Amino acid sequence: MTAPVLEARDLAKRFPIAGGMGRSGRVVHALNGVSLAVEAGETLAVVGESGCGKSTLANCLTGLMPPSAGSFLLQGEDATAMLRQDPMRFRRSVQIVFQDPYASLNPRRRIADTVGDALRIHGLGPRRDRRGRVAELLAEVGLAEEHLDRYPHELSGGQRQRVAIARALAVEPVVVICDEPVSALDVSIQAQVINLLRDVQRRRGVAYLFISHNLALVRHIARRIAVMYLGEVVEIGSTAALNRRMLHPYSRALFAAAPEIGRAADAPGRPPPLSGDVPSPIDPPPGCRFHTRCPHTQARCKVEAPALRPVDDRLVRCHFAEEIAEAA
Template identity: 65%
Template sequence: MNMPVLSATGLVKEYNIGSGWSGQRRTVYALSGVNLSVDAGETLSIVGESGCGKSTLARCLTSLVAPTAGDIRLDGAATGELRGRDAQRFRRAVQIVFQDPYASLNPRRTVGQSIGDGLRLHNICPRAERRDRIGDLLIKVGLSPDHIDRYPHELSGGQRQRVAIARALAVEPRLIVCDEPVSALDVSVQAQIINLLNDLQASLGVAYIFISHNLSLVRHISNRIAVMYLGQVVEMGDTHTLDAALLHPYSRALFSASPEIGRDRNGARAEPLSGDVPSPLAPPSGCRFRTRCPFATERCAAEPPQLRRVAGREVRCHYAESMLPSMTTNARTAANL
């Protein structure tokens, strides 16, 4: 069995916020025990409502934010205490492309300078060859080498995001975390960027963790999908398995709410989500989705469900088996083996 490029086990991130008028400090539970892994050349997509912890997860996985607890491993080696050259190797292996192309590039630095920083810091090529290397990277992302001396304000949003991708590729990473990289772009440009990412993955073998609100897009580009709710993964599996049937009530409602999808993957109209996402300052007891779940019982309030394997995917629900479409009891039992 091949070693994952990056894996996270029991990942927790909590923020202590100011006391305010009450005089009491409070804790934001941004991530609560997230487990995931991504293999070479694979695309793992993370979906969920705003505030579910997707971007916090991205920043923890790229060491931009230190997790409160949990274990992150690169090629099987722990990354929590990396220092010096080991930390530098990790930053080269794991890159990030941010959501807003208008904020992710320094307006005072040219395209060549922004891309060249990685080449210089990681000593990837001699200084005399750096300009040619940057030109090649610009061609690879669909831009002209003539863009090398331009500033961000001279570029369109799509061109800026291509520069951001070239900057990530410059250091030859194993994994790129794409934090909603097309949400700020026009629809026609979104398709171009997605096709570019697919082409780069096919030619370079780079892995992606792709964070997005666009569920139709996620189904199109992903090998596996993880659905997050209030800091936890509630369902995760390969795209074909989830496309056949979603087992967590939140996953079903989330996907059926998409205008492009319309119905849940079981073929029926799912119950619409009611109410707002609870505050991460005070998550509900037991199952965190129970306050919005049409199937919640007393057990859901008393006992937190564990992420367990059901019908070829991981799902966090006490009653996941009851969501299986058209399956006999024996078939459901076999699916759990």
């Protein structure tokens, strides 16, 4: 059996808070035992409210920040060890496309240099051929050769994001982490960039870890969906399975809150919106982290943290997922 291209195992990330006023030793629990795997050629979407740990997960899996505990693997190899021993091999295999295409491009460098740097740094192809290779990469993402000598400020937001995608693809990665790659773009441009990513995936077989707030979008692009809440994966399964029904109470409320054409927010059978605020990651609740907002909370939820376990056709972090499944 082929190993996943990228896998997280009980990944945790904690950020210490500076001392003072008797608060030394406090930490932000950004990730808490996250486990998931991205298979070759697939799109795994990660969704959840702001502050749930999605971008922290992306930064850990790209090696931009070290995890506090747990491990992650690249094609079956220990990625942490690879980053120490052969960081260039890791960085060629795992690329990232950031949310803001203007902030992620050097405003003082022309597009030919921005994309060409990836080829130069990784020693891909002779120097004399790089400009031609960059032109091919731009053509692959729908840009013309005339864009080679432009600066980022001379491009639209959609064109800048296409450049960022071309830069990520230049080194032929096995997985690209897309951290909210279209949220800063107009709706019409979002569709173009998503279709571009799908076309690239069909041609190259690259895998995506796709982080997004747009639930309708991930249903369109992803083969599987992982739902995160307060630093934990609470449900993960195929898009088809989650479209039929969600089993975790948070997943149900999250997807029910998404606007849906032709259906009112208070339509019969639709779960009510969540009450209460998201707890602080500095002081997460004991037991199930969702119990303070969950309509199904029982005494056990307040003291015993549920494991992410198989229920029917997916994994769910809930003590009472079977009962919820029967009622769904």
